[in-house]
Amino acid sequence: MSSEADVVKSGGSLAGLRSSGKPRTRANALKYEVATPKPWLVNTGRFAVFLIVLLIWEFGARTGLINAFFWSQPSDIARTWWAGVQTGAVWEDTMYTFRSTILGFLLGTAGGTLLGLSFWWSKYYARIFEPFVIMFEAMPKLALAPIIVLVFGIGIGSKIAMGFAITVVITTLTTYNGVRSVDRDLVRMVYSLGASRLQVFGKVIVPTAIPAMISALRINIGLALTGAIVGEYIGSERGLGRMIFYAGQTYEISLIWANIFNLSILSMLLYLLVGKLETMLLKGFTHQ
Amino acid sequence: MNSYKLELEDVSKTYRAADGSLVHALGPVTMRIPNHRFVSIVGPSGCGKSTLFNIISGLLDNSEGAIFVNSNRVDGLTGITGYMLQKDLLLPWRTILDNVILGLEIQGTPKREAKAKALPLLHKYGLKGFEHQYPAQLSGGMRQRAALLRTIMYDRDIILLDEPFGALDAQTRAMMQEWLLDLWDDFQKTILFVTHDMEEAIYLSDEVYIMTSRPGVIKRHLTINLPRPRKPQIVTTPEFTKLKEEALRTLSEETLKAYQQEAAV
Numbered sequence: 001m002s003s004e005a006d007v008v009k010s011g012g013s014l015a016g017l018r019s020s021g022k023p024r025t026r027a028n029a030l031k032y033e034v035a036t037p038k039p040w041l042v043n044t045g046r047f048a049v050f051l052i053v054l055l056i057w058e059f060g061a062r063t064g065l066i067n068a069f070f071w072s073q074p075s076d077i078a079r080t081w082w083a084g085v086q087t088g089a090v091w092e093d094t095m096y097t098f099r100s101t102i103l104g105f106l107l108g109t110a111g112g113t114l115l116g117l118s119f120w121w122s123k124y125y126a127r128i129f130e131p132f133v134i135m136f137e138a139m140p141k142l143a144l145a146p147i148i149v150l151v152f153g154i155g156i157g158s159k160i161a162m163g164f165a166i167t168v169v170i171t172t173l174t175t176y177n178g179v180r181s182v183d184r185d186l187v188r189m190v191y192s193l194g195a196s197r198l199q200v201f202g203k204v205i206v207p208t209a210i211p212a213m214i215s216a217l218r219i220n221i222g223l224a225l226t227g228a229i230v231g232e233y234i235g236s237e238r239g240l241g242r243m244i245f246y247a248g249q250t251y252e253i254s255l256i257w258a259n260i261f262n263l264s265i266l267s268m269l270l271y272l273l274v275g276k277l278e279t280m281l282l283k284g285f286t287h288q
Numbered sequence: 289m290n291s292y293k294l295e296l297e298d299v300s301k302t303y304r305a306a307d308g309s310l311v312h313a314l315g316p317v318t319m320r321i322p323n324h325r326f327v328s329i330v331g332p333s334g335c336g337k338s339t340l341f342n343i344i345s346g347l348l349d350n351s352e353g354a355i356f357v358n359s360n361r362v363d364g365l366t367g368i369t370g371y372m373l374q375k376d377l378l379l380p381w382r383t384i385l386d387n388v389i390l391g392l393e394i395q396g397t398p399k400r401e402a403k404a405k406a407l408p409l410l411h412k413y414g415l416k417g418f419e420h421q422y423p424a425q426l427s428g429g430m431r432q433r434a435a436l437l438r439t440i441m442y443d444r445d446i447i448l449l450d451e452p453f454g455a456l457d458a459q460t461r462a463m464m465q466e467w468l469l470d471l472w473d474d475f476q477k478t479i480l481f482v483t484h485d486m487e488e489a490i491y492l493s494d495e496v497y498i499m500t501s502r503p504g505v506i507k508r509h510l511t512i513n514l515p516r517p518r519k520p521q522i523v524t525t526p527e528f529t530k531l532k533e534e535a536l537r538t539l540s541e542e543t544l545k546a547y548q549q550e551a552a553v
Binding site: 186188 | 367379390393442
């Protein structure tokens with residue numbers, strides 16, 4: 001106590017500190033914090049990085065620094081890809097995977113939403129089924145692929161079932177969490193206006209859960225794609241996953257890369273699509 | 289029979305707590321409220337005011353006693369009274385107009401008809417220009433207006449207001465009080481008003497009930513015979529001050545008791 005008071009009274013050490021420090025900040029100290037990067041420069045930079053990686057790869061493969069048998073090389077991959085484009089195989093496989101992904105995504109999201117919402121109806125029903133849902137969520141669904149392909153066959157059905165299995169549980173949990181986050185006073189208020197349980201459900205519970213449901217979309221599209229690809233690995237007539245698996249078995253490394261390229265394009269398109277959908281839905285439903 | 293709008297006969301509430309013990313939360317409470325009265329209920333925190341409102345509005349069952357509206361027994365029936373809480377509880381995904389018609393919509397009135405009914409009210413009662421905005425775009429006072437209009441639109445003779453202005457700043461609150469008195473007069477409602485603010489209670493009301501700490505029973509019933517319409521300056525007159533002093537003395541005894549109860553636990 002007394003020593004503190006002494007310091008304050010004399011002001012010695014504090015004053016010393018103040019005079020010894022040189023001014024450290026300049027007027028433009030925040031220059032790097034507030035600057036916005038120029039888009040054209042950023043894009044040029046990105047393209048340059050992409051190009052340099054390809055060039056190093058190609059150069060390495062030609063000089064033998066990189067084993068072209070295992071890694072293939074960009075020129076070879078481009079040729080393989082172009083051949084696929086010309087025969088139309090690329091288009092067919094991509095569309096096949098696209099279809100199974102979208103259908104699995106839609107079914108899984110819709111099914112999960114309905115299940116999640118249904119848990120609101122009865123506390124007993126919710127309590128009884130909750131551990132099973134969580135158990136199923138904890139299980140790696142990809143491990144189910146062999147069974148699913150056995151049951152649903154090597155057609156598109158098994159790919160849709162994979163997409164469904166992998167998205168339905170996470171959507172159920174997300175929606176149920178949304179439902180549970182409902183403001184109880186809001187529910188009380190709507191009841192006080194003489195509402196039936198069904199009206200409370202329609203006017204409060206469903207709208208409350210919508211943001212959670214929307215946030216599930218973006219996750220689900222990636223999951224559904226993964227499900228479809230793994231389904232195609234196990235057994236399929238068509239699809240990008242099947243092509244990649246087949247090319248791996250026959251050591252056609254450039255064909256693997258060409259299909260991975262297609263897969264990346266498909267994946268990006270799907271994300272863009274769902275991103276647009278998400279923005280639209282959010283604008284339409286939430287006004288916080 | 290008699291001319292009371294709302295009667296509570298020995299209403300009480302006992303519930304079983306999580307640990308199995310019985311908790312006596314409220315009552316017995318008896319009130320007889322004539323038509324078109326403004327009645328305030330003041331009491332220490334946790335005295336069961338909100339429980340009382342939940343029972344009157346039918347959201348909660350009373351353990352004992354009976355509730356009559358227009359001499360008809362209504363215990364456990366919802367949809368008899370309009371109910372508004374401190375939180376505005378507007379649905380954030382609905383515009384103000386859509387929020388205000390919620391009660392009518394639930395009763396099955398077609399939306400278009402409900403909107404046609406609501407628009408003039410929104411215009412008359414200070415929400416012109418806000419009809420198509422969302423709650424998040426409005427100030428607290430404006431949101432409370434919308435919430436109160438929703439209650440009015442629901443068109444019940446009795447309106448329960450549970451600390452409706454509790455979260456507002458003093459100026460907005462004073463404005464809202466005037467606004468509420470206008471509404472009350474225009475629509476000839478019977479209002480039950482819960483507040484912590486004794487001055488607000490006396491200023492607005494015809495009658496003030498002061499409740500004891502838990503289990504809440506009625507400790508005092510004051511009749512406020514100040515002439516209407518009242519001007520805000522009335523709070524400085526000797527008559528008003530005397531009423532307030534008397535009421536506050538009663539209340540502070542109970543608040544102290546409530547505090548000691550809590551400290552003893």
